[in-house]
Amino acid sequence: MSNTKLNKTLQKLSSLSMSAKSSPTKQFISLAHNLNVELLKDCYFNLARNKAVGIDKVSWQEYKRDLENNLISLVEKLKKKKFKPLPAKRVYIPKANGELRPLGISSIENKIVESGITRILQSIYEADFLNCSYGFRPKRNTHQALNEIDTIIMTQPVNHIVEADIKGFFDNVNHDMLMEFIKIRIKDTSLLLLIEKFLKAGYVDNNLLIKTDIGTPQGSILSPLLANIFLHYVLDTWFETTVKTHTRGFCELVRYADDYVCLVQYKDDATKILRALENRFNKYGLTLHPDKTRVFSFGRFERGNAQNQNRKANTFTFLGFTHFCDKTRSGYFKVGRKTAMKKFRAKIKELNIWLKQIRNLLPTKEWWKILEAKLRGHFEYYGVSGNFQAIKRYYSLALRLVHKWLNRRSQKKSMSWSKLYNYLNLYPLPKPKIKHNFYTLSHKVVSYIEEPYEGNLQVRFCEGHYATPNYKLNKKEG
Secondary structure, rough: OOOHHHHHHHHHHHHHHHHHHHHOOOOEOOOOHHHHHHHHHHHHOOOOOOOOOOOOOOOOOHHHHHHHHHHHHHHHHHHHHOOOOOOOEEEEEEOOOEEEEEEEEHHHHHHHHHHHHHHHHHHHOOOOOOOOEEEOOOOHHHHHHHHHHHHHHHHHOEEEEOOEEOOOOOOOEEEEHHHHHHOOOOOEEEEEEEHHHHHHEEEOOOOOOOOOOOOOOOOOOOHHHHHHHHHHHHHHEEEHHHHHHHHOOEEEEEOOOOOOEEEEEOOOOOOHHHHHHHHHHHHOOOOOOHHHHHHHHHHHHHHHHHHHOOOOOOOHHHHHHHHEEEOOOOOOOOEEEEEEEHEEEEEEEEHHHHHHHHHHOOOOHHHHHHHHOOOOOHHHOOEEEHHHHHHHHHHHHHHHHHHHOOOOOOOOOOOHHHHHHHHHOOHHHHHHOOOOOOOOOOOOEEEEEEEOOOEEEEEEOOOOOOEEOOEEOHHHHH
């Protein structure tokens, strides 16, 4: 019976999605009733089961002991508008630069309700979100964003990049403005009130309750979607409808959460876009980080220009990768990428600290499985085209750290390199491997580009070749 009710609710959400897609201006009035026992139960079972507990000190397992009654009671509180989200428990996790990042740990019922709200909102806003947005969306990920950047630069006349970092974005989202954006599509007062409650729930830091009048709750399930809604109106839609119509050349935006880059053809357009971005964000109470905001040349001509000007070619970092102007074996342009040095060092440091702590806490066979998972996860993310040397180096340094800390246990338990290799033969670790291939552009596809300095029309082959309009290839023309 419960499965039947859940299927009905999921069908309703699917209908919402279809309705939102077919009617871009439609406003939805009745939504909160979808937060029923069946949907919330499904949300509960999709939660991570071994996460830290919030200020309620109730774990996933403890909540399960009387799950049905707990959920019935929760739904009743929601219907009577008596549900009050508990403040998050504030903890601090180390960042790559040595600083601490604040993180909020929500209570179990907060997580369940947030997950339910996210599903409802997602069914509507997925129809609205633009293709340039990749962060925290179903069936979208970082590698798709990276691939999109690669494709745009390799197939479009991109010669400049606008790199702009929003200073403390999640901490500075204006609640009133965010709610006004949500009200463009949502008119259900019950759901709107519930979202506001979560925004203003606050957090507990060292037993002190801190109220929040600004920003989205860091670490919450709902926060990424709210951030996407805010940036959809502030950045994505504005860039598509306003910026693109006021530039004389090509420009495109690629965004992952609050990280984004603008790929631009002409320098004057890039400069105008940067000024427009500053004004746009200031209008909504946000500022750009002065040290992480710039306009610079990048693309098929950057390497040659850098050589002529006796300087290093420009690079940029996005989603943990440093992008640079590389060349194929034939000498033609391609986008290269490697693990950002800052990220690489942070990952090695993190692994070193973990090995130091774990070596005496668990038997080798037990933490070895965790090490396998860590390496597999690293290669899954950083194993992209052109980055083999970086992941190979990470693997090599990981083995050195393993050997180092195994030998620090005691003289009796020391392990030579030969013993370690024998152990690896019995219990092999994942090897470095390219998991994501971005070099998949067809050799037959061509696009016309304009050389930015000389202005002569050329035909560009996607693999990096250039040819005059008579299609005769000449290596010197590259």
